[in-house]
Amino acid sequence: MLKVVDLACRRGDRRLFSEVSFDLAPGTLLHVRGRNGSGKTTLLRALCGLFTPDAGEIRWQGQDSRRLGEDYHSELLYLGHLNGIKGDLTGIENLHVAAILDGTAADEGQLRSALEQMGLAGYEDLPATVLSQGQKRRVALARLPVSDVPLWILDEPFTALDTDAVDLLQRLISKHLSKNGLVVLTSHQEVPLTSGRVQRLQLGD
Amino acid sequence: MWRVFRCILGRDVRLAMRRRTDLLTPLFFFVIVVSLFPLGVGAEQQTLRILGPGVVWVAALLASLLALERLFAADHEDGTLEQLVLTPQPLSILVLAKVAAHWLLTGLPLVITAPLIALQYHLPEASRITMMLSLLVGTPILSLIGAIGAALTLGLRGGGVLLSLLILPLYIPVLVYGAGAVTVSAIEGADSLPYFSLLGALLLLALIFSPLAAAVALRISLE
Numbered sequence A: 001m002l003k004v005v006d007l008a009c010r011r012g013d014r015r016l017f018s019e020v021s022f023d024l025a026p027g028t029l030l031h032v033r034g035r036n037g038s039g040k041t042t043l044l045r046a047l048c049g050l051f052t053p054d055a056g057e058i059r060w061q062g063q064d065s066r067r068l069g070e071d072y073h074s075e076l077l078y079l080g081h082l083n084g085i086k087g088d089l090t091g092i093e094n095l096h097v098a099a100i101l102d103g104t105a106a107d108e109g110q111l112r113s114a115l116e117q118m119g120l121a122g123y124e125d126l127p128a129t130v131l132s133q134g135q136k137r138r139v140a141l142a143r144l145p146v147s148d149v150p151l152w153i154l155d156e157p158f159t160a161l162d163t164d165a166v167d168l169l170q171r172l173i174s175k176h177l178s179k180n181g182l183v184v185l186t187s188h189q190e191v192p193l194t195s196g197r198v199q200r201l202q203l204g205d
Numbered sequence B: 001m002w003r004v005f006r007c008i009l010g011r012d013v014r015l016a017m018r019r020r021t022d023l024l025t026p027l028f029f030f031v032i033v034v035s036l037f038p039l040g041v042g043a044e045q046q047t048l049r050i051l052g053p054g055v056v057w058v059a060a061l062l063a064s065l066l067a068l069e070r071l072f073a074a075d076h077e078d079g080t081l082e083q084l085v086l087t088p089q090p091l092s093i094l095v096l097a098k099v100a101a102h103w104l105l106t107g108l109p110l111v112i113t114a115p116l117i118a119l120q121y122h123l124p125e126a127s128r129i130t131m132m133l134s135l136l137v138g139t140p141i142l143s144l145i146g147a148i149g150a151a152l153t154l155g156l157r158g159g160g161v162l163l164s165l166l167i168l169p170l171y172i173p174v175l176v177y178g179a180g181a182v183t184v185s186a187i188e189g190a191d192s193l194p195y196f197s198l199l200g201a202l203l204l205l206a207l208i209f210s211p212l213a214a215a216v217a218l219r220i221s222l223e
Helices: A040-048 A091-102 A108-117 A133-141 A163-178 B002-018 B020-041 B045-068 B070-077 B080-085 B091-121 B125-152 B159-185 B193-222
Strands: A002-011 A014-024 A028-033 A055-060 A076-079 A151-155 A182-186 A197-202
Touching: A002 A040, A014 A028, A014 A040, A014 A055, A014 A197, A028 A040, A028 A163, A040 A076, A040 A151, A040 A182, A091 A108, A091 A133, A091 B002, A091 B080, A133 A163, A163 A182, B002 B020, B002 B091, B020 B045, B020 B091, B045 B070, B045 B091, B045 B125, B045 B159, B070 B080, B070 B091, B070 B125, B080 B091, B080 B193, B091 B125, B091 B193, B125 B159, B125 B193, B159 B193
Parallel strands: A028 A182, A028 A197, A076 A151, A151 A182
Antiparallel strands: A002 A014, A002 A055
């Protein structure tokens, strides 16, 4: 479904990686690994279209992702290093804005139950600034159960999460894969899965 | 599409309401700058009447520039801008919504207070109404053009100064026609309508092209 051919990226004059190729079938998790500075985040940003690669192409369902433009964006969900939530808005307001922008037809009840599922019951109506790092991350991750897009691109999704939340996220990923979804993530830890296949990609030496 | 427009507009207005200090800074700046001139120049009515339109307009221009730097910077810092770029919605609509919120929060208060503080310049009532109208048409142009500059200078060190250098020259036509309309309205029997037609034309042009240009600039700045 997602095919990458001979991708090369550089930051300024420095070549990060070249000739990266993979082909992901539905229900596959791509685990990108590599030491710090090997270009994991850049690869993920290139996959979403936030970064223009030097060479190579990214094909989504056989079509060039650049040409698909906004149609491609409607098929993917990206979660970067930054949580993408507003500190002055409450958890539920943040999720509400995200749902409208993603174009999902989730109502207030579904959004609240998503936050509850992420272990944030009782925290929905607090401004995000007063939440801890891990709780902010949970608010950002609450977009996952609400969305119905096939491709999840997650940059270090496990940082700042406690063991309960890590388990929860792994279950969410497994469930997504069992529904023939695709997940691309970077992480320094192993991701044990109950369903789906895992492909590995090592960047750098 | 309009649901998304309303959502972003509502979000930005709500965020501003929760941080009122940011909201009031440009307005106080405007009021203080306009009030400084009569103190420095002296109370000579004739001089003030000549200076008035230009001073109010230049102050409005600088006040609008003051809040411009934060237009996209806040969203850039917390990662929400990346999410905006990645939505299936056209980015230019989202930019337009952000500019609309920026104008409602910084431009509109200037429009409302301008006739009051123009009293210090002994402008006749007709001129003060014309001033309000010219600001009403002119300040949205300032926000629209400014959005391009804010998007281009996003994430640059010293972006604020660069933004001023980039944007102020583009404000010149708005300043000339805006202040011109007020000056002309004070003259017996003169018609300020041509000035308004030109301002209106500028507004339409900016409405069409600036969200598109700012959207492209944002994509470049995010790379």
